[in-house]
Structures are given as structure tokens and as C-alpha cells.
Amino acid sequence: MLVTGGFAGERATVSSNRPLWQPKRPEFPRLDSARLVRGELVSVDFVHRAGEFRASGNGELVDFVLPPYGNVHYQNAEADLRDLPLGCEFQFSIIPDAGEGVARVLTMQDQFTLDASHNVTNQLVTEQQRKKFIEFTKYRGLPGWVEKSETNTLTVILFSGDASDFQKRWMNDFVVGKEIQVVVANDELRTWNPPVDNERGTLLAIEKASTDGYGSSGVRLVFTVRNMLEGFRKGRVVRVFGKGWPVKDPFYGESLMNYGYSRIQTSELLECVAKEYPEQFPFRTDYGNAGLPWYQLKPGQTAPRFSEHLVLGEIVQVDAGARNGRFRRDRTGEIVDFTLIPEGSVRYLNADAGLADLPTGIRCRFHLYQDETGAFTRASLVSDEFTFLASNLLTYRVEALNLAEDTVCVARQIPEVQNYNGDM
Amino acid sequence: MIAQVMRASLSLLLCLSVSGSARSAEPVSTEGFETIVKPFFSQHCIQCHGEKKQKGDLRVDTLKIDFESPKIMGQWEEIMNRINSGEMPPEKETRPRPDDVARMAEWITARLQEASAAGQSGLGERIAFRKLSREEYANSIRDLLGVTFNITDPTGLPEDPDWQGFQRIGSVLTLSPAHVEKYLAAAEMVLDEALGLGTLPQRKVIHWSPFEIRVWEQFEKEYQARGIADKVRVDLVPNNGALDDRTLEIKTTGDYLVRVKTSGLRPAGGRAPRLRLYAGDLSRVLFEQDIEAPEDQPATIEFRTHLPAGSHPIRIVNAVPGPNPEDRRSRASDTRNAFTDLRTRIPWQMKFTDDEGRPIVPFLLLDSIEWEGPLGDSWPTKAHQEIFFGGESATNDLGYAHEIIARFAARAWRRPVNGPEVDRLVKLVEQTQKLGDNFEVSVKTALVAVLCSKSFLYLEEGNPIARSEKLTDYELASRLSYFLWSSMPDERLLNLARDGQLHQTGILRDEVHRMLANAKAAEFASTFPRQWLQLRKVGMFPPDKVLYPEYDDYLENSMTGETVGFFAEVLKRNASLREFLDSDWTLLNERLANHYGIPEVVGERMRVVALKPENHRGGLLTQGAILSLTSDGTRHRPVHRGVWVLESIIGKPPPPPPANVPPLNTPAPTAPKTTLRAKLEQHRADPNCAACHKKIDPLGMAFDNYDAIGRWRTVETVRNGTGADPALDPSGELSDGRAFADAAALKRILADDVDKFAAAFTEKLATYAFRRGMTFADRLELKRVVAESKANQYQLASLIELLVTSDLFLKP
Numbered sequence A: 001m002l003v004t005g006g007f008a009g010e011r012a013t014v015s016s017n018r019p020l021w022q023p024k025r026p027e028f029p030r031l032d033s034a035r036l037v038r039g040e041l042v043s044v045d046f047v048h049r050a051g052e053f054r055a056s057g058n059g060e061l062v063d064f065v066l067p068p069y070g071n072v073h074y075q076n077a078e079a080d081l082r083d084l085p086l087g088c089e090f091q092f093s094i095i096p097d098a099g100e101g102v103a104r105v106l107t108m109q110d111q112f113t114l115d116a117s118h119n120v121t122n123q124l125v126t127e128q129q130r131k132k133f134i135e136f137t138k139y140r141g142l143p144g145w146v147e148k149s150e151t152n153t154l155t156v157i158l159f160s161g162d163a164s165d166f167q168k169r170w171m172n173d174f175v176v177g178k179e180i181q182v183v184v185a186n187d188e189l190r191t192w193n194p195p196v197d198n199e200r201g202t203l204l205a206i207e208k209a210s211t212d213g214y215g216s217s218g219v220r221l222v223f224t225v226r227n228m229l230e231g232f233r234k235g236r237v238v239r240v241f242g243k244g245w246p247v248k249d250p251f252y253g254e255s256l257m258n259y260g261y262s263r264i265q266t267s268e269l270l271e272c273v274a275k276e277y278p279e280q281f282p283f284r285t286d287y288g289n290a291g292l293p294w295y296q297l298k299p300g301q302t303a304p305r306f307s308e309h310l311v312l313g314e315i316v317q318v319d320a321g322a323r324n325g326r327f328r329r330d331r332t333g334e335i336v337d338f339t340l341i342p343e344g345s346v347r348y349l350n351a352d353a354g355l356a357d358l359p360t361g362i363r364c365r366f367h368l369y370q371d372e373t374g375a376f377t378r379a380s381l382v383s384d385e386f387t388f389l390a391s392n393l394l395t396y397r398v399e400a401l402n403l404a405e406d407t408v409c410v411a412r413q414i415p416e417v418q419n420y421n422g423d424m
Numbered sequence B: 001m002i003a004q005v006m007r008a009s010l011s012l013l014l015c016l017s018v019s020g021s022a023r024s025a026e027p028v029s030t031e032g033f034e035t036i037v038k039p040f041f042s043q044h045c046i047q048c049h050g051e052k053k054q055k056g057d058l059r060v061d062t063l064k065i066d067f068e069s070p071k072i073m074g075q076w077e078e079i080m081n082r083i084n085s086g087e088m089p090p091e092k093e094t095r096p097r098p099d100d101v102a103r104m105a106e107w108i109t110a111r112l113q114e115a116s117a118a119g120q121s122g123l124g125e126r127i128a129f130r131k132l133s134r135e136e137y138a139n140s141i142r143d144l145l146g147v148t149f150n151i152t153d154p155t156g157l158p159e160d161p162d163w164q165g166f167q168r169i170g171s172v173l174t175l176s177p178a179h180v181e182k183y184l185a186a187a188e189m190v191l192d193e194a195l196g197l198g199t200l201p202q203r204k205v206i207h208w209s210p211f212e213i214r215v216w217e218q219f220e221k222e223y224q225a226r227g228i229a230d231k232v233r234v235d236l237v238p239n240n241g242a243l244d245d246r247t248l249e250i251k252t253t254g255d256y257l258v259r260v261k262t263s264g265l266r267p268a269g270g271r272a273p274r275l276r277l278y279a280g281d282l283s284r285v286l287f288e289q290d291i292e293a294p295e296d297q298p299a300t301i302e303f304r305t306h307l308p309a310g311s312h313p314i315r316i317v318n319a320v321p322g323p324n325p326e327d328r329r330s331r332a333s334d335t336r337n338a339f340t341d342l343r344t345r346i347p348w349q350m351k352f353t354d355d356e357g358r359p360i361v362p363f364l365l366l367d368s369i370e371w372e373g374p375l376g377d378s379w380p381t382k383a384h385q386e387i388f389f390g391g392e393s394a395t396n397d398l399g400y401a402h403e404i405i406a407r408f409a410a411r412a413w414r415r416p417v418n419g420p421e422v423d424r425l426v427k428l429v430e431q432t433q434k435l436g437d438n439f440e441v442s443v444k445t446a447l448v449a450v451l452c453s454k455s456f457l458y459l460e461e462g463n464p465i466a467r468s469e470k471l472t473d474y475e476l477a478s479r480l481s482y483f484l485w486s487s488m489p490d491e492r493l494l495n496l497a498r499d500g501q502l503h504q505t506g507i508l509r510d511e512v513h514r515m516l517a518n519a520k521a522a523e524f525a526s527t528f529p530r531q532w533l534q535l536r537k538v539g540m541f542p543p544d545k546v547l548y549p550e551y552d553d554y555l556e557n558s559m560t561g562e563t564v565g566f567f568a569e570v571l572k573r574n575a576s577l578r579e580f581l582d583s584d585w586t587l588l589n590e591r592l593a594n595h596y597g598i599p600e601v602v603g604e605r606m607r608v609v610a611l612k613p614e615n616h617r618g619g620l621l622t623q624g625a626i627l628s629l630t631s632d633g634t635r636h637r638p639v640h641r642g643v644w645v646l647e648s649i650i651g652k653p654p655p656p657p658p659a660n661v662p663p664l665n666t667p668a669p670t671a672p673k674t675t676l677r678a679k680l681e682q683h684r685a686d687p688n689c690a691a692c693h694k695k696i697d698p699l700g701m702a703f704d705n706y707d708a709i710g711r712w713r714t715v716e717t718v719r720n721g722t723g724a725d726p727a728l729d730p731s732g733e734l735s736d737g738r739a740f741a742d743a744a745a746l747k748r749i750l751a752d753d754v755d756k757f758a759a760a761f762t763e764k765l766a767t768y769a770f771r772r773g774m775t776f777a778d779r780l781e782l783k784r785v786v787a788e789s790k791a792n793q794y795q796l797a798s799l800i801e802l803l804v805t806s807d808l809f810l811k812p
Helices: A111-115 A120-140 A163-172 A385-390 B033-042 B070-086 B097-121 B132-146 B177-195 B219-225 B382-386 B398-413 B419-434 B439-451 B473-484 B492-499 B505-517 B519-532 B553-573 B591-597 B624-629 B636-648 B676-683 B685-700 B745-751 B754-770 B776-791 B795-803
Strands: A037-046 A050-055 A061-064 A071-076 A077-079 A089-095 A100-110 A142-150 A153-159 A179-184 A199-208 A216-224 A236-243 A309-319 A324-329 A335-348 A351-354 A363-372 A376-384 A396-400 A406-412 B002-007 B012-017 B127-133 B203-206 B234-236 B246-250 B256-263 B275-279 B284-290 B299-307 B310-318 B363-373 B458-461 B585-588 B605-608
Touching: A037 A061, A037 A406, A037 B299, A071 A111, A077 A120, A089 A111, A100 A111, A120 A163, A142 A216, A153 A236, A163 A216, A179 A216, A179 B097, A199 B585, A309 A335, A335 A363, A363 A385, A376 A385, A396 B492, A406 B284, B033 B097, B070 B097, B097 B685, B132 B398, B132 B519, B177 B382, B203 B605, B234 B310, B256 B275, B256 B284, B275 B363, B284 B299, B284 B553, B310 B363, B382 B398, B398 B419, B398 B439, B419 B439, B458 B473, B473 B492, B473 B505, B473 B519, B473 B754, B492 B505, B505 B519, B505 B795, B519 B553, B553 B624, B553 B795, B585 B591, B591 B624, B624 B636, B636 B676, B636 B685, B636 B754, B676 B685, B745 B754, B754 B776, B754 B795, B776 B795
Parallel strands: A061 A100, A071 A100, A335 A376
Antiparallel strands: A037 A050, A037 A089, A050 A061, A071 A077, A089 A100, A142 A153, A142 A236, A153 A216, A179 A199, A179 A236, A199 A216, A309 A324, A309 A363, A324 A335, A335 A351, A363 A376, A396 A406, B002 B012, B127 B458, B203 B363, B234 B363, B246 B310, B256 B299, B256 B363, B275 B284, B275 B310, B585 B605
């Protein structure tokens, strides 16, 4: 039985300021820069704005991530990844793989949107999705990125997948001369603690911007802020709030900060410092510093966080006595030999275990380090998928059982945690 | 009467004295009595308070001035207050002319002043006891034992009360039981440190890393593992309120060398960041300095400080005013970042740098703080070697103890000691030895008694047997030394005294030269102007943070630094007193120069800067310290400024204000804006007020072009009312009819009157030197000093020399 969905395992997510695919922030990719690919949505990780699709034709499984301005159309309206049913076919506009096995999706549209039919039923569905997305966006703020920051004035170009409709749909809530609120966000469009972070300012101008590029709304806002924050820098992402929009903490899991929640965030949901602050790591990580060498294990020293290279695969065989074994790597099928380092540990079913406890054929996560030859064979941690899910309080909900195709469709669920507002 | 207080339980001896013997009649100035007082009494008072009627038990026709009768002087004060407030004569009677009221009030004020000064003179007493100020106590301890006594620490001494700004007036500096406790504890403490009895203190280095300072200890292992622990720094933004105090554990009292490694980034056109280390428990700023060093080239700053044993919460501050850009750090962050460079800042934090990486706020990047100490030059300590002069070979018997105590007491008491005085102290050694203390500890107990004795704590002049007309040479040595050094005489002065040579004019003159050239004269150059000009009041009412957001301790200290430095410079140059009234130079650092709008002064150091007329500065009167010490924190106060000029420059304090003066009216919000001057003029339409204010106000309003913190302006910022802020009018007319257009013109008039200023200044100088107010009896001799000083254009150092060599200086 094939289980799809969930947190895609082996995936390097996007680091800010990665030059390969978006050399000059804050510019949008030219409309002729993308390649169109059709595929079936296999999994989504809406918190990190990432997922997998199976490409039509060759059946290849493709990891993808949405850049901050990347957008989704579903039922002829803009949507968030969480709105999409798995298994649905989309047309993806992607920037080809930049060498990390992850495609950048500039826009994705379902067949319904492509057909854009106009019968009544369809309009109703579209209207429902549109309403849903507007509510979603008002709660989180309109995303955009900083084009310029000077003294206490910010210029921000807003993102949208539908520039033609944008001005009419959104700009009634922004009035020149009136107050505007803005919060800092990361590339996943996640925010920290908007009720505290938010900067109030006065909207000075609403200007027309070029729509010649993927993701631009064609609208530029110029406004003042009281305090210039670190996140108000050219190319960084912010979210702005129109008149009457709630400025609240994001829901548990989306928030980059644990503020106001009754439960400590799991590491998977926390701000990934290796990704956001690569300079704090003098070595290459799965999240950044591609130009630096990997961390080398030193005897008797605990390796720092994020120094490991995460690889997923099925256990093929283990030798508990010799503390080594081999696994079949996901996707490539490559057989990898590994040795558990003296300080290394094994987790199985969310409990400490030994190599001998791991049944052959089980899918595991390997924290690997380079050996003398540079090959990733030295494991500091081998743990099964259940341990990962359990320790991150993640569960899957069964969405569909497709017995004919011998598959189960599941949706990832983050824990239900209330914040101090009673929101979940 | 001499009272002795014995603290037998502690086996310590403390002698103190209070004066109170019968005085001989004090000469009284009667000038003006016949022409001012008598006519006023006969015209307005005698009807009810004369021979026939004595309403309220007061009879004025026979009332005389008697400085020794508090009752009579009290009656004079009452008369002044009643006349001044318009209460007397009663309403139904003819009103006296306001000018006459003012003249009466002034005459009585002058007499009350004299009475007060006469009370301090101690004339008629056989011995005058004048207590050391707390600064003098600390300086004497330093010179005697070589250790620092921090007077403002909780273990220090209470602030000395002042009389007209002078915090060293014998009769004002009283001794309370609290003092006795403090002196005992202080003597114990300084002797413990100086003698270093017990084991050799280990010199240690206490190192504070950024992980400790920032309370980032939980990150330390992680950063070590990453291999960038040495890159972690403490980011200090302006007013960093969220940085917790860090506790410094000091095991041994002593001097410590502190090393701070830090970068300091200054925004273009802005202020440099300013590092301040503050010990909360001691209420003491240990160190404060502007720091400029690039991010990748931190500077190491070193300073020495004296720290008592104990736990000291140290606050590390970037002391630059302005909004606190760190307030967003007041909550916990899940982002486990220790600061390593500017790119590690979290997006919701305040921005330090612009997009090109240039600083936009002044901030510090601190790498480490090291506390090294206690610093000791030798072991045993120098003081130990001097006091236990016999070394290790000496026999520790009472004979040796006698010798040790006699030597020490002679130095501490600044005079030869007699047998019985020492015997009494040796008894203490005997007693404490019996209680089980070893020799050194027992001797220390006697030394504590020496430091708590009247002869150490007081300047004694005179002897109990007969009245003396002249100071002894030892008394003279102390008077001179505490005048110019605020400390005990050195060996040379005491030797001159021993040889009976000090009182010789030539020798005295040479000594003044020598002493003024000594580094210790900085005490005089700082303490005298502070007391004369009442600089203690600078910042007493801190300027309103909303109205004057740029005002900070640095500015305040720079202002005081200008005035004190200006005085020191005049002294160093032996320049004329005229410079105090007007000058084409002053002392500035960058902070104050910015405040004055004078460009191209860079750095914290005070230096001489040439002034142009358009700078609107020069002399004392237009210095920030003087202009702000009279304000109340919200606005300038012309009347207070006028009173200050009368007190400090002209030397004629005005009568106190009558009771029940109504406050200034706040104008209706719909009325046009008016200057404070206009409001005051309305306010004192009452002719009774006008008489005195006519003399006071012009002297203050002349400086209306300077706001409450001494900035130059041409219009007055008025909050209430409509229309534009009104233009200022600093013009005025002195009571003798001389008119002036502005402060500069007034300064010229005052400079023309330099003779009067010299007389007033000399009186202040003498008050400081003699530690008492000047009386009528001193006037003649002072006049002579002033007249002689005129011959050399009132040069300051020469004037000091003339005062020291005058007969007055040699008199008790």
C-alpha cells in the first residue's frame, strides 16, 4: 500500500536570497521564463507552501515549493494549498530545477480554471472559493515584498495571481491618507506575532506597478511606519492589512512564534534558523550555504543542529552487533551502506531502540554525515516515520480509500491548539 | 564646652565638640540705619509699635541689631516679611512707597545675612571646629592610607548640607549619630583595605562572555558545536532596557582594572553610542564613554575602579537618549539566535542598519568585559609597611604600639601629638589584646579610633587655654591644604609648619605656587566653582523628557564640565576674573558643541574653543550649566536667573519672596501666545512686587534668548494660545538706569563693573577658604585684597595668592 501526502521527507526548502532562480529580488520572473507541466497533486505541506506532484507522462514524482509570490488557482479563483484536494490534476508553471531537486511553482491551475466555463453552477463554486480565499487573506494580510525602504517610508509591491482583478477586489480597503498596518513575514508568508509586531503607518500612495511577471499584482503601496524593522528590507516579504481587517496571531503551526499558544511548538513548525539565518552556520546545511563544505563529525563532540544531511529510505538489512546496515534510498532506489556512529541513536515507535528493533522494509529517516571519502554513510540518528510524526504531534486523516488502485489518500493534520484568543 | 563621646562597647574613642561659648560683641554695620530704617519706622510703624503702643508686643523705636539674639533677629525677619507682603502697615494706613519697602527689605536682608555669617565665624570661641566635608574626608584617607573611599556608596557618607551653595561651612556641617556610625564603619573599612591584614588576596580575572551578559548560556554549547561561539556578541541599542543586570561578585575590596572589548557604530550625522557601566547597589556610574570602533575592529577600553567586596548588580547600558528600539525584545523569542553579526537580527526587531549595512542608530557590539583585581602594588601593602614600620623583625610589644600610634596620629591629625593622647589609644591596644586579638588587629583598633577622633574629622583652630590671634603654623598648613587641595597637608607643608616657617609671606607665596601646580589642585578648581556657582542644582529638576528629549546625563555632565573646566582654565592661565563675565573662548566637547550649534568639535574630551559673536556664548553667564540650573525642568525662569546673578555674580542676595505669591496665570487657549516676560510683567503689576523685581528681573530676562536647557533661540515656544510663537525681548534696564539690548550687552556692563564682581568673588573665595560666611569685620581686609588684586587685573591665581598671604588668612 502506498501512502502519499504528509511532510515530504527529503526536501531542501528554499532559502531566502538564493540567487539561482530569482537573481534580483524584488523582481518577478518574466512570463516567458516558466515551463508548463501537468501533474497530479500527491501531497501538500501548506504551512511551508510545498508539496509533491506526479508528472503526467513520465510519472516522475516532483517536489515543489511555492515562492512567496507563487499562486494557486482552483475552481477559477485564487486558493491556498490547503484548499486543494489531493489527486486533482493541475497545470504547473515551474522554473526548472535549479539543482536541488525542487521545482519552483510560479502558478498552478486546475482544469476547471483553465476551462473557465461560465455556467451557473460553476460560478457559484467559483464564488465560494473566492470568498474563502478573501477571508483567508484578510486574516493573514495581503503579501508583498519591499521594493524600497527609506528613513520611515516603505514601498511594497503586492503579490497576486490575478492582477486584472486585484485593484477592484482589494484596494477599497486601502485609503490614501489613512492608517495601514504591516507585519514582517518570511518566504513561506508566515508571520511571527502580528498583534505585537505590526507597525502602524499612513498610506501615502497607491501606485500602478508593472504586471509583466509572475505574481505581481500590479499595485504598489507607499506608506510610512513608526519604526523601521529588520524585516523591512528590500526584497523581504511583508503582509499588509486593510481597513477593518483583523490583525491576529496566525493559527498554531502557521505562526513562526509560539506566542500565545498553550503548547510548545514542534521543531517542524518553528522558524527554521538554518534556512532564515544561514550566516549562523559556518557549514552547509540542507537549508542553505550551498557553497560551504558539510559539517565533519568530530569524535566526542555532539554535532550541532542542522548539520545533518537528511535522507529517507527503507531498511534493507541491519547488523546490530556491527552497528551498521543498508537502506534503499527513496526515489532513486540507490542502496546506501550506513554505520551508526558511537554516539548515534535509534528511535522506533517514538521510543529509544536499537538497530535490531527496526523491521526490514520500514521507511526511516537517516541523519547522515560524510565519511573520509565524502560519502554520506555515518548516521547519528535513525528513526522511523512514526517517531517523526509522533514527536511533531502530526497525524494523517484518511481522505479516500482507493482499493482498486491499492492506494489511500490522506491529509496531514497539525495538532489542534487554542491560542489565548480561543482561536484554533 | 567640649563633649566627649565614648563608645566603650567598641573600645573606640570619638571626640567631638560643639561650640557655644560666650562671644565677644560682633562688630555690626549700622550703615543705612539712620537714613533708611529710622525714617520708615517713624513714618509707618511707630504709631502702633512705639513708645505708647506696642501692638503684638513689638516696639520698633528701640529695636537694635543684635546678631547674638535669635529673638531680635527673628523680629527683624518678621518685620521684613510683613512689610514685604504688604500686610504691614495695615490697609487703613498710608501705603509706604514701594521703593521704600524694597530698600527696607534689602537692608534687613543684608543684616540677617551678616548675622548668619557672624554665627559661623566662631569669633569669641577659643577653638573653632570645622568638620571636613565628605570629599575632604575621602581625599585625606587617600593621602593617608592610599585607598579609595567612595563617598556616595551606601558605605559612604551623607551629603553635606550647604549654605549659599558652600558645602563646607563649619557651623553648618553638623555631626549626627548617623555620622558617628558611618565614620566608625568607614574607618574599619579603609584600614582593612589599606593594611590588608590576613591572607594575601588573589588577583583574579572575572571574564564575562556575551553568553553570560546576554543570559544566552543555553546557546553556548550549541554555538561551540557550530564553531562560532567566539563570534557571538552583545548588541546594545540605545536605552537597552531589556538587558538584565549582571551580578559581579567581588571577594576583596580594592581597585580593579576593567577591560571592555566592544565595537561602537555611529550613524552618519548622529551621535556615537555611549557605553555606561552602572553599579546599582552603589548608585555609582563606574564608567561612561562614547565608543567608536568598526564592527570588525573592536576597541578594548580599560579603566580602573574601586569596588567594595560584595555582590554588585552591574547594568550595561548604551546611554544614548531616544526611543528604545529594543522594546520589541521584551518578549521571549523562539528564534534561538545569539547575535553574531548584523544579519542575525530577527525580522521583527528594530533595524540597526540601512540596506547598505550602514548604521542608522548608535549601537554597541560588546565582546567581553573583564574585571581584574584587586590590584595591589606590593604585599604587605604600602600602608602596612609604613604603619608597621619596624617590619617583621620588630617586637610586637606595647612600646612598639605606642610608637606606631604616635606616628600615625601625628600624620592623621596633621599636628604633633602629646603623650596622654597616645597613651589613651595604647590602652585600647592592651584591652583588645586581652580580648584575644593579635597585635596587628589590636593596633588597627587604635588606628580606627585615630580616624574617628575629632582631630582627624575636624579642622581645629585655636587652643583651649587662651584665645589666639594667629593660627599656628600647623593650623595654617591644614587651612591652606584643605583650601587648595581639599585634603591633608603633605610632608613638605608639615615640615615647614614644624620649622615654624610656613607663616612667612615669601614661603606662603611659594607654597601657593607649588600647590596650584600640583595635580591635587584640581580639587579646588572643581569644588570651588561647583559650590560658588551652585552647580549642584544642575539637573536637580530633570528637564521634561517630552519637551527636551535630547537632554541626557552626558549633556548634563558636559555642561557642568564646561563651567568647571572654564574655571580651571582661567586658573591655569592666571587670567583675569573678567573672563568669568565675558570671554571669546570656552571649553566644549562634541556633545555640548552640538547643543550650542557650534560645528567641528569632535569627541568627548573638553577642549578650548574660540567663540564668535554669532555663537552667543562667552563667560559663565551664557554657559549651559548656569542657564539650566535655574530652570524648573519645563521652562526657563527669568526671576530665578536674576536671583542667581544677584547671589553669585553681584554678591547681593535679594530679599526672599513674600508669602502667598499667586502662580502665573495660564492664558486662555483662545488668547494669542505671549512670552513669559509679558506674563511676568502682568503678574507684578503690584507695585509692592515691582520694587524688588525691578532689580531682579532684568538680570534674568536678559537671558531669555536661552531656553531651559540653555539653547539659543529667538522666539519662545509657547504651548497655550493661538498664533505664532512670540519673539523674545531680552532688553532691560538696571536699577541705576543703564540700559542694555540683550545678554551680550548686559555682559559688557557687568564686565565694566569688574571691580564690583571682584569684590563679590573674593568674598566667595574667602567663604570657601575660611569655611564661614564673611562678616562686617572681614570687609576691610577683603577690600584691601581686592584693591591689590586690581593692580594685576584681577588675575585669579594671583588673587588666591593675595588672599593666602593676607592677614585674614592667618587669623583664626
